[in-house]
Amino acid sequence: MSEQSVMDEATYLQQYDPKQFDSPLVTVDAALFTYHDGVLKVLLVERASHPELGKWGLPGGFIDVHRVADLTQAINGVIEDKTGITAPYLEQLASYGNNQRDKRGWSVTVSYTALMAYQACEVRIATVADAQWVDVEQLPEMTLAFDHMTIIEAGRERLKQKALYSIVPAYALAEEFTFPELQHLHELLIGKPLQKRSFRRRIEQANLLEDTGKFRKDAGRPAILYRLAADAEQYRFVRNLED
Numbered sequence: 001m002s003e004q005s006v007m008d009e010a011t012y013l014q015q016y017d018p019k020q021f022d023s024p025l026v027t028v029d030a031a032l033f034t035y036h037d038g039v040l041k042v043l044l045v046e047r048a049s050h051p052e053l054g055k056w057g058l059p060g061g062f063i064d065v066h067r068v069a070d071l072t073q074a075i076n077g078v079i080e081d082k083t084g085i086t087a088p089y090l091e092q093l094a095s096y097g098n099n100q101r102d103k104r105g106w107s108v109t110v111s112y113t114a115l116m117a118y119q120a121c122e123v124r125i126a127t128v129a130d131a132q133w134v135d136v137e138q139l140p141e142m143t144l145a146f147d148h149m150t151i152i153e154a155g156r157e158r159l160k161q162k163a164l165y166s167i168v169p170a171y172a173l174a175e176e177f178t179f180p181e182l183q184h185l186h187e188l189l190i191g192k193p194l195q196k197r198s199f200r201r202r203i204e205q206a207n208l209l210e211d212t213g214k215f216r217k218d219a220g221r222p223a224i225l226y227r228l229a230a231d232a233e234q235y236r237f238v239r240n241l242e243d
């Protein structure tokens with residue numbers, strides 16, 4: 001029997017010193033998307049400290065073990081501190097860990113993603129120079145910090161699947177929205193134009209929207225304003241909306 005197995009757990013824990021072992025840096029990052037001014041946008045911050053000073057990247061940060069009890073608290077705190085945004089919903093996207101992604105050392109980041117209705121953002125702390133919702137079309141011209149482009153691409157792929165099989169993209173719109181807005185957002189996420197009539201028919205047949213009785217007058221004819229029906233986000237189309 002080893003020496004460790006003869007001592008009781010309380011004694012073992014008293015002697016255990018996690019600082020004896022080198023451990024990776026652990027951070028969280030968020031890829032938040034919204035639909036605003038007719039385009040798909042992702043929330044970015046301009047870094048005001050090393051490493052990657054001056055580059056734009058996702059809102060992310062270290063886990064302050066004295067402040068938060070779990071990963072969800074960590075990511076929500078980071079988003080609020082760095083951008084002033086309260087994320088109404090978040091889902092875990094993927095974990096990235098290796099000895100390359102952060103120059104400070106072996107690093108693991110747990111990434112989160114969400115589609116959310118537009119909220120204005122603001123800088124709250126000194127480690128961030130600016131916070132902006134950036135049109136995803138501008139990303140190819142930018143060099144983002146760390147592996148944040150990879151995280152954004154994974155987020156977009158997740159959203160594409162949601163846009164193909166569900167009405168979840170409506171969460172990126174205001175509470176009341178028009179059919180053309182919903183279709184345009186689906187098209188941006190899927191990356192292809194969709195047939196107007198068939199898109200509308202599929203959504204109407206599934207009873208996913210409620211007519212608010214109100215209209216919005218844009219350029220053309222007044223468009224009916226809808227809101228999501230109860231539990232609409234649970235619905236999955238058997239055939240994807242591209243068909």
Ligand SMILES: Nc1ncnc2c1ncn2[C@@H]1O[C@H](COP(=O)(O)OP(=O)(O)OC[C@H]2O[C@@H](O)[C@H](O)[C@@H]2O)[C@@H](O)[C@H]1O
Nearest residue numbers: 025027028029050058059060061062063102107109127146
């Ligand atoms: N190893 C560490 N552990 C905990 N806190 C740390 C550590 N190193 C630095 N800090 C604290 O965190 C602050 C760094 O700022 P943050 O905004 O929390 O982190 P940032 O530099 O943006 O790093 C997070 C970013 O690193 C990437 O790997 C990751 O993708 C994420 O976006 C420092 O001022 C310091 O107080």
